[in-house]
Amino acid sequence: xxxxxxxxxxxxxxxxxxxxxxNNQPEPYFYISMAKYYxxxxxxxxxxxxxxxxxxxxxxxxxxDDRFEVALCLCxxxxxxxxxxxxxxxxxxxxxxxISDIWKAAxxxxxxxxxxxxIGFFGHPDPQPLLLYDDWDYGYPMRKGWTGxxxxxxxxx
Amino acid sequence: xxxxxxxxxxxxxxxxxxxxxKDLREEEFLINMGPQHPSTHGVLRLILKMEGEFIRDLTPYxxxxxxxxxxxxxxxxxNQFMPFTDRIDYCASMPSNLAWATAVEKLAAIxxxxxxxxxxxxxxxxNRIASHLIWLGTMSLDLGAVTPFLYAFREREWILDLFExxxxxxxxxxxxxxxxxxxxxxxxxxxxxxxxIKDFRRRVDDYEAILTENPIFLGRTKxxxxxxxxxxxxxxxxxxxxxxxxxxxxxxKVEPYSVYDRFDFQIPIGANGDxxxxxxxxxxxxxxxxxxxxxxxxxxxxxxxxxxxLPTVLRPxxxxxxxxxxxxxxxxGYYIVSNGDKKPFRVKIRTxxxxxxxxxxxxxxxLKIADLVAIFGSLDxxxxxxxx
Amino acid sequence: MLEFDKVxxxxxxxxxxxxxxxxxxxxxxxxxxMIIAGLIMIGVLSLAALFLVWWERKVSAHLQDRLGxxxxxxHGVLQTLADGIKLLQKEDIVPSAADKRVYxxxxxxxxVAAYLAYIVIPFGKGLIARDLNIGILYIIAITSFTVxxxxxxxxxxxxxxxxxxxxxxxAQIVSYEVPLTISVLGAVMLAGSLSMVDIVEAQGPxxxxxxxxxxxxxxxIYFISATAEANRTPFDLPEAEQELVAGFNVEYSGMKxxxxxxxxxxNMFTISAIATTLFLGGWQPPLPGLAFIPSWIWFxxxxxxxxxxxxxxRWTYPRLRVDQLMxxxxxxxxxxxxxxxxxxxxxxxxxx
Numbered sequence: 059x060x061x062x063x064x065x066x067x068x069x070x071x072x073x074x075x076x077x078x079x080x081n082n083q084p085e086p087y088f089y090i091s092m093a094k095y096y097x098x099x100x101x102x103x104x105x106x107x108x109x110x111x112x113x114x115x116x117x118x119x120x121x122x123d124d125r126f127e128v129a130l131c132l133c134x135x136x137x138x139x140x141x142x143x144x145x146x147x148x149x150x151x152x153x154x155x156x157i158s159d160i161w162k163a164a165x166x167x168x169x170x171x172x173x174x175x176x177i178g179f180f181g182h183p184d185p186q187p188l189l190l191y192d193d194w195d196y197g198y199p200m201r202k203g204w205t206g207x208x209x210x211x212x213x214x215x
Numbered sequence: 216x217x218x219x220x221x222x223x224x225x226x227x228x229x230x231x232x233x234x235x236x237k238d239l240r241e242e243e244f245l246i247n248m249g250p251q252h253p254s255t256h257g258v259l260r261l262i263l264k265m266e267g268e269f270i271r272d273l274t275p276y277x278x279x280x281x282x283x284x285x286x287x288x289x290x291x292x293x294n295q296f297m298p299f300t301d302r303i304d305y306c307a308s309m310p311s312n313l314a315w316a317t318a319v320e321k322l323a324a325i326x327x328x329x330x331x332x333x334x335x336x337x338x339x340x341x342n343r344i345a346s347h348l349i350w351l352g353t354m355s356l357d358l359g360a361v362t363p364f365l366y367a368f369r370e371r372e373w374i375l376d377l378f379e380x381x382x383x384x385x386x387x388x389x390x391x392x393x394x395x396x397x398x399x400x401x402x403x404x405x406x407x408x409x410x411x412i413k414d415f416r417r418r419v420d421d422y423e424a425i426l427t428e429n430p431i432f433l434g435r436t437k438x439x440x441x442x443x444x445x446x447x448x449x450x451x452x453x454x455x456x457x458x459x460x461x462x463x464x465x466x467x468k469v470e471p472y473s474v475y476d477r478f479d480f481q482i483p484i485g486a487n488g489d490x491x492x493x494x495x496x497x498x499x500x501x502x503x504x505x506x507x508x509x510x511x512x513x514x515x516x517x518x519x520x521x522x523x524x525l526p527t528v529l530r531p532x533x534x535x536x537x538x539x540x541x542x543x544x545x546x547x548g549y550y551i552v553s554n555g556d557k558k559p560f561r562v563k564i565r566t567x568x569x570x571x572x573x574x575x576x577x578x579x580x581x582l583k584i585a586d587l588v589a590i591f592g593s594l595d596x597x598x599x600x601x602x603x
Numbered sequence: 604m605l606e607f608d609k610v611x612x613x614x615x616x617x618x619x620x621x622x623x624x625x626x627x628x629x630x631x632x633x634x635x636x637m638i639i640a641g642l643i644m645i646g647v648l649s650l651a652a653l654f655l656v657w658w659e660r661k662v663s664a665h666l667q668d669r670l671g672x673x674x675x676x677x678h679g680v681l682q683t684l685a686d687g688i689k690l691l692q693k694e695d696i697v698p699s700a701a702d703k704r705v706y707x708x709x710x711x712x713x714x715v716a717a718y719l720a721y722i723v724i725p726f727g728k729g730l731i732a733r734d735l736n737i738g739i740l741y742i743i744a745i746t747s748f749t750v751x752x753x754x755x756x757x758x759x760x761x762x763x764x765x766x767x768x769x770x771x772x773x774a775q776i777v778s779y780e781v782p783l784t785i786s787v788l789g790a791v792m793l794a795g796s797l798s799m800v801d802i803v804e805a806q807g808p809x810x811x812x813x814x815x816x817x818x819x820x821x822x823x824i825y826f827i828s829a830t831a832e833a834n835r836t837p838f839d840l841p842e843a844e845q846e847l848v849a850g851f852n853v854e855y856s857g858m859k860x861x862x863x864x865x866x867x868x869x870n871m872f873t874i875s876a877i878a879t880t881l882f883l884g885g886w887q888p889p890l891p892g893l894a895f896i897p898s899w900i901w902f903x904x905x906x907x908x909x910x911x912x913x914x915x916x917r918w919t920y921p922r923l924r925v926d927q928l929m930x931x932x933x934x935x936x937x938x939x940x941x942x943x944x945x946x947x948x949x950x951x952x953x954x955x
Contacts, residue, residue: 253848431923
């Protein structure tokens with residue numbers, strides 16, 4: 059499916075909950091509301107037209123003093139198309155639901171986002187830290203403006 | 216957990232006595248495999264729940280090589296970050312470089328000279344062979360065959376010599392740059408490269424002669440660690456791992472980047488996703504890569520420019536991009552968020568081993584510890600890629 | 604040419620006369636001779652093991668298209684000596700939770716078991732420490748001691764990898780003992796004796812009359828089972844490096860490790876020497892015309908060739924898995940060994 063077809067199909071289903079990001083990339087980018095996040099993922103995976111069977115990556119982005127975002131890059135093997143789905147999370151209380159029951163690949167990606175950004179994924183089957191060492195106690199290092207005990211900021215020219 | 220201790224028996228040893236005696240009992244026990252272990256290919260740690268030789272459960276623990284490269288990326292300019300991509304997958308630095316370069320070029324709409332595109336393909340395919348050689352060596356080592364390991368490293372040495380001739384480095388190349396490549400190839404490169412390809416075709420037959428039809432090797436790999444296709448897709452497996460499960464998915468074919476659409480090559484696929492299929496897929500990829508390199512050397516356009524003119528400090532427009540390439544281990548991609556500054560706002564690195572490592576647990580439960588080693592070897596996971 | 608048996612007999616006769624003149628009981632002379640012979644044996648075998656370690660490294664290196672040790676001495680001949688001195692100086696680490704006594708005795712048992720077999724091996728005409736009339740039975744009994752040492756090492760180390768290695772070795776060696784023993788019986792039936800010297804002499808100085816031809820099946824079974832007994836690739840599961848790190852000797856260091864290591868190489872030499880004795884005519888020359896070459900050179904040549912074959916196996920094959928190993932022993936080798944036994948019995952009955 060082309061970019062327009064994917065956008066149209068999702069727009070039909072989700073209407074105003076879906077917000078399209080205008081850019082000149084070959085893939086569609088859009089925001090989905092928090093409430094419809096899980097539903098959209100489930101629909102994208104199971105709908106025979108969309109058939110997004112492959113979660114390429116799940117990454118969190120921190121916009122300081124504004125919001126967190128979780129960005130999913132979805133791919134379809136059979137249809138050979140891609141899309142980027144993003145969801146905005148509250149800055150002070152970043153929480154959403156897990157999608158690791160839709161794509162098993164999300165399991166580790168969510169653990170990583172949980173650990174490095176402090177985003178809660180409700181219902182995650184194994185909410186353990188993934189990358190940092192056992193007695194890490196210095197907050198969420200990937201957040202903007204994070205400082206730790208040995209942190210030296212990059213000098214500005 | 217109780218440690219096994221040798222204690223002489225107090226009473227007379229009879230069968231009843233032995234069953235009642237608490238010293239003699241059957242139980243599941245945990246084994247800590249890694250981070251220092253000969254066959255965890257670096258620093259993976261596995262906690263195995265064993266029942267004798269059988270694995271009942273396993274949990275991988277990663278992070279021993281976590282260097283927070285994503286955080287580093289936020290503090291470097293686009294060009295400055297290029298050397299760090301070498302360190303994401305140090306067995307295949309060229310594809311890592313290429314992934315970053317294509318992502319940034321897609322974001323900033325940069326044109327690449329045609330000669331540079333061909334050079335990129337040559338280097339990436341050579342590096343694919345080098346990376347698969349490491350896999351071949353370590354996997355045969357995991358199965359107890361030591362000799363193919365040294366044969367593989369002998370051939371890899373030649374590739375490293377080619378790279379050294381081109382860019383001066385033998386491991387972390389930093390050769391592919393945004394907008395092209397660092398420099399043109401030296402004059403003697405083409406001759407040496409063609410000689411290598413000619414020699415290497417024969418060597419692949421040698422590897423097959425020593426391994427492929429060996430009954431012990433077949434016994435150790437056939438029908439071991441079967442990864443069903445649905446599960447592979449669900450777990451985010453890619454590259455030879457998913458191709459072994461009878462699925463012809465290769466970014467070079469389905470979504471050609473660089474100039475891959477101009478070359479004639481096949482995508483080898485396996486039959487049912489066992490260790491042997493993944494092995495055969497990679498062996499066949501040796502030959503296909505040779506084919507691509509030869510075609511690229513034949514079609515290498517003349518020209519002096521191998522790098523397009525770019526401002527010293529690159530400032531791509533605000534926006535985001537998601538791009539992927541086919542690295543030796545599978546799909547590697549970057550998701551970059553730019554706010555128009557000279558530094559990326561956020562870089563998310565998606566590597567092939569991240570997905571492939573998650574296939575380890577479902578494929579090896581219920582098998583023996585020797586099979587676990589074979590499966591792990593066949594998945595070709597490299598830990599710096601997982602931890603980043 | 605130097606024929607050891609005549610020289611030895613004359614020397615013994617001279618010493619016996621010397622003792623008789625001074626009315627010293629002959630038992631003292633016998634004891635002294637035995638102790639000296641034993642010491643010579645230990646010395647020679649230790650040197651042989653050192654040589655084998657070097658040789659294995661060179662063989663593997665050349666099979667793998669590299670040079671191997673080159674620095675210590677000409678082509679690195681002194682390399683193992685240097686390694687041995689280094690191992691002697693190493694700190695002897697004992698895990699705190701180990702069973703100290705068993706941990707200490709395990710390498711000793713391995714070492715002793717490996718060396719005791721040499722009492723009955725005829726290195727040349729008359730070159731044998733003791734020609735026991737149950738020679739081959741004695742060897743089978745003594746080599747089984749190895750499994751006890753491996754189990755001791757695996758259990759006493761208090762390490763799970765070592766435990767798994769010890770358990771694997773117990774299962775493996777006990778299983779392969781059975782086809783090994785039965786395959787040996789074929790040669791014994793043909794020779795009609797259990798004594799090693801009798802078996803060699805029964806084969807005669809014609810290479811087509813040696814037992815490898817009538818016992819080709821038995822020879823194959825013996826060699827495969829013996830490879831498994833000596834824990835060599837493709838049957839090196841007890842110390843499978845990529846699975847169990849080093850198996851039963853994972854916790855050993857320094858000289859204790861070196862003892863296990865030497866015992867392994869001595870075992871390798873043992874199985875080759877037994878194969879030579881039983882199936883390749885021992886110290887007999889292949890043709891009577893070649894008898895001017897001393898018998899011990901023939902014996903050593905044949906044995907070292909078999910050792911080379913073992914090394915060749917090791918650097919070519921991958922490793923079997925535990926269940927495949929067991930299936931191979933019980934479902935393939937054992938029936939084949941029985942078949943060989945029946946065929947030999949029929950052959951001896953009708954043509955013998």
